Amino acid sequence: MSAPFRINxxxxxxxxxxxxxxxxxxxxxxxxxxxxxxxESRLPDFSATNDELFNFAINGELILHGERSVVLxxxxxxxxxxxxxxx
Amino acid sequence: xxxxxxxxxxxxxxxxxxxxxxxxETLFVDLERQAVRSAFIPRSVIESLLGGRxxxxxxLHNLLDESLFPLHPEVPLIFGTGILTSMVPSASRGNAxxxxxxxxxxxxxxxxxxxxxxxxxxxxxxxxLYGKAPQWTLLHFAGREPRFVDAAHWIGLDNIDLRASxxxxxxxxxxxxxxxxxxATAGENLVLTSGIMAGPKAIxxxxxxxxxxGSLNLKAVLIQxxxxxxxxxxxxxxxxxxxxxxxxxxxxxxxxxxxxxxxxLYKPSRMLGAMGTKNxxxxxxxxxxxxxxxxxxxxxxxxxxxxxxxCRPLNDMSGDAxxxxxxxxxxxxxxxxxxxxxxxxxxITEVTQVLRLNNICNDLGLDTASTGSAMAWAMELYQRGILxxxxxxxxxxxxxxDAIERLLFMIxxxxxxxxxxxxxxxxxxxxxxxxxxxxxxxxVKGLTQSDPHDARILKAFALGLxxxxxxxxxxxxxxxxxxxxxxxxxxDFKAELYGGRVSAEPNSYDGKEIAxxxxxxxxxxxxxxxxCRFTTKLFNSPSLPxxxxxxxxxENVTSIVLTRDQIDRIGLNVMGVERLIxxxxxxxxxxxxxxxxxxxxxxxxxxxxxxxxxxxxxxxxLTRFYEISELNSDGLPKPEFRxxxxxxxxx
Ligand code: SF4
Numbered sequence: 001m002s003a004p005f006r007i008n009x010x011x012x013x014x015x016x017x018x019x020x021x022x023x024x025x026x027x028x029x030x031x032x033x034x035x036x037x038x039x040e041s042r043l044p045d046f047s048a049t050n051d052e053l054f055n056f057a058i059n060g061e062l063i064l065h066g067e068r069s070v071v072l073x074x075x076x077x078x079x080x081x082x083x084x085x086x087x
Numbered sequence: 088x089x090x091x092x093x094x095x096x097x098x099x100x101x102x103x104x105x106x107x108x109x110x111x112e113t114l115f116v117d118l119e120r121q122a123v124r125s126a127f128i129p130r131s132v133i134e135s136l137l138g139g140r141x142x143x144x145x146x147l148h149n150l151l152d153e154s155l156f157p158l159h160p161e162v163p164l165i166f167g168t169g170i171l172t173s174m175v176p177s178a179s180r181g182n183a184x185x186x187x188x189x190x191x192x193x194x195x196x197x198x199x200x201x202x203x204x205x206x207x208x209x210x211x212x213x214x215x216l217y218g219k220a221p222q223w224t225l226l227h228f229a230g231r232e233p234r235f236v237d238a239a240h241w242i243g244l245d246n247i248d249l250r251a252s253x254x255x256x257x258x259x260x261x262x263x264x265x266x267x268x269x270x271a272t273a274g275e276n277l278v279l280t281s282g283i284m285a286g287p288k289a290i291x292x293x294x295x296x297x298x299x300x301g302s303l304n305l306k307a308v309l310i311q312x313x314x315x316x317x318x319x320x321x322x323x324x325x326x327x328x329x330x331x332x333x334x335x336x337x338x339x340x341x342x343x344x345x346x347x348x349x350x351x352l353y354k355p356s357r358m359l360g361a362m363g364t365k366n367x368x369x370x371x372x373x374x375x376x377x378x379x380x381x382x383x384x385x386x387x388x389x390x391x392x393x394x395x396x397x398c399r400p401l402n403d404m405s406g407d408a409x410x411x412x413x414x415x416x417x418x419x420x421x422x423x424x425x426x427x428x429x430x431x432x433x434x435i436t437e438v439t440q441v442l443r444l445n446n447i448c449n450d451l452g453l454d455t456a457s458t459g460s461a462m463a464w465a466m467e468l469y470q471r472g473i474l475x476x477x478x479x480x481x482x483x484x485x486x487x488x489d490a491i492e493r494l495l496f497m498i499x500x501x502x503x504x505x506x507x508x509x510x511x512x513x514x515x516x517x518x519x520x521x522x523x524x525x526x527x528x529x530x531v532k533g534l535t536q537s538d539p540h541d542a543r544i545l546k547a548f549a550l551g552l553x554x555x556x557x558x559x560x561x562x563x564x565x566x567x568x569x570x571x572x573x574x575x576x577x578x579d580f581k582a583e584l585y586g587g588r589v590s591a592e593p594n595s596y597d598g599k600e601i602a603x604x605x606x607x608x609x610x611x612x613x614x615x616x617x618x619c620r621f622t623t624k625l626f627n628s629p630s631l632p633x634x635x636x637x638x639x640x641x642e643n644v645t646s647i648v649l650t651r652d653q654i655d656r657i658g659l660n661v662m663g664v665e666r667l668i669x670x671x672x673x674x675x676x677x678x679x680x681x682x683x684x685x686x687x688x689x690x691x692x693x694x695x696x697x698x699x700x701x702x703x704x705x706x707x708x709l710t711r712f713y714e715i716s717e718l719n720s721d722g723l724p725k726p727e728f729r730x731x732x733x734x735x736x737x738x
Pocket of ligand 1 (some may be wrong): 179200201390394395398621
């Protein structure tokens with residue numbers, strides 16, 4: 001039997017409701033766009049703040065374009081990174 | 088012509104009367120003769136260059152004698168406030184302009200805190216300083232007439248003690264009662280990486296402003312009180328409320344800038360494999376320096392005059408038993424630039440060490456960008472054996488914290504190898520290093536890179552660094568939003584933002600010139616109105632205040648009516664004048680380039696492993712940039728543009 005699907009999503013501070021830093025997503029998804037839809041239903045603040053504020057890193061590597069179509073597999077680590085760029 | 092003749096000739100062409108109610112004077116202060124003359128910038132110049140950086144360029148163009156040298160006392164140091172400085176939220180800024188002793192080209196540096204606002208609040212729009220004072224001098228304004236105060240008492244004081252001493256002497260609180268621009272020992276010793284401190288951390292930084300001020304025997308300018316009546320043409324406070332609301336409703340301001348300040352950028356750069364490490368030999372570094380790891384030491388946030396953002400993190404390590412407890416266990420900062428330059432740049436991994444180096448630089452009056460870069464260059468030379476242990480006199484191994492801390496004091500005093508590093512990019516020309524050292528210098532037009540972001544991946548960043556008029560600096564034109572996937576994935580929105588199609592792919596060369604042109608224009612306008620870069624549209628967000636707000640408030644404050652296209656054209660004008668000045672100082676197309684390393688060595692990690700700059704594609708992008716910027720093939724204004732600029736500069 002194969003291991004159940006699971007992607008851990010590390011949240012940035014504005015989304016850490018009640019100190020929750022990592023959300024485990026067990027709904028099978030194939031691309032980041034699908035994962036975002038799941039996150040929107042799970043995290044009330046996410047859809048409100050998912051404007052230009054957030055970027056995504058998969059397994060520690062930042063995605064800079066074609067975000068929604070990035071392919072995901074079980075076991076990937078997704079991190080939501082504040083897309084702050086000017087300093 | 089002497090500077091006195093140049094000043095007299097220029098004043099004869101300026102206005103003798105105020106051109107709009109909030110206009111301040113331009114004061115010409117001869118430090119040698121202790122004489123002051125004044126005039127007003129004509130309305131036609133204001134309509135073409137606004138104020139701040141733009142008008143500083145008008146003044147420099149007219150007063151510069153390129154047969155001299157940057158630290159010659161007849162080369163003026165010019166402070167300028169933006170046309171909206173102190174009157175609009177986040178418009179707290181001003182510029183210091185001259186001929187750079189660090190680079191040999193244009194010097195122009197922007198700072199906030201309180202000095203620019205106190206200039207404006209005392210009816211001074213521009214302060215042109217020249218001549219070497221007979222002894223160390225503090226220029227004290229309480230009203231428009233300066234007093235030339237003997238500064239012998241303050242010589243040798245660094246920023247912390249100097250500011251405390253001046254607060255006691257002038258019986259006031261900086262920011263509330265007065266604004267202060269001053270040099271610390273690095274400036275006194277003509278260190279080319281020294282800045283002019285506009286606050287505990289705020290600094291007119293790039294190009295060696297501290298050395299320029301030191302060369303005039305000027306320790307400080309202190310402007311006390313609020314003597315000017317700033318009566319605007321029309322009420323402007325309602326619109327200010329919109330500006331403040333827009334600022335505070337912007338996600339990145341609310342969730343990042345206001346909370347932790349600029350160190351947020353460390354993490355995205357690191358994850359992209361674009362964090363300049365060990366003089367850009369590597370491009371990623373430890374997560375121990377991520378902004379959240381500074382949290383335990385962040386004891387508050389500070390801000391500039393009347394800015395609701397308060398983006399500046401303070402630090403306090405006094406509760407940490409593992410650090411040394413002295414005057415450097417607390418301070419102001421760090422910014423992302425300092426975190427990068429004194430973390431990965433020199434091989435440091437500990438937050439507390441970066442904080443301490445930050446606090447020391449602020450005290451000694453050192454620009455962390457130039458100092459960190461010059462130090463990293465020396466460390467690579469040491470690593471390669473180009474600089475021997477004997478020559479260095481100190482172990483310059485990456486991450487050797489004790490040596491790095493000691494080196495900062497040696498730089499400020501120009502001692503030992505510190506003397507070579509104090510000469511920054513000029514170290515080869517001054518005979519400290521052999522010519523082969525230049526192969527490892529990460530600089531453009533003599534200016535080392537301001538931010539630690541390695542731009543081999545993001546081609547718009549790379550083009551910006553190559554064409555920036557003050558040298559390799561991100562604050563002049565960086566298309567910061569290239570790092571934002573949502574914007575990259577919205578082609579129509581992106582095209583609207585920049586006024587043309589710009590490739591979604593960060594590492595593509597296509598259309599990047601359009602985005603750089605748009606950013607360079609709006610940032611030059613921002614510097615000329617006095618708006619902070621962090622809160623100007625396109626730098627951190629597409630939702631921040633931009634031309635729409637600027638034109639409204641310019642009209643309300645000054646009565647000058649501008650369209651959106653006209654104000655955008657002003658940004659182009661500022662760039663055009665800067666290129667004319669640089670051309671007089673020997674800059675040509677070949678200087679609009681990048682360090683050798685970025686063309687020849689590829690990024691070794693991350694999602695863009697293998698990426699570097701392709702010379703041919705870069706050159707084609709540069710040609711397209713010149714074309715849309717109305718520049719000829721040598722990067723100078725084309726004839727019609729040139730005629731327009733000449734009419735403003737010499738009319
Ligand atoms: S955003 Fe920060 S740096 Fe800019 S004016 Fe405000 S407090 Fe100063």
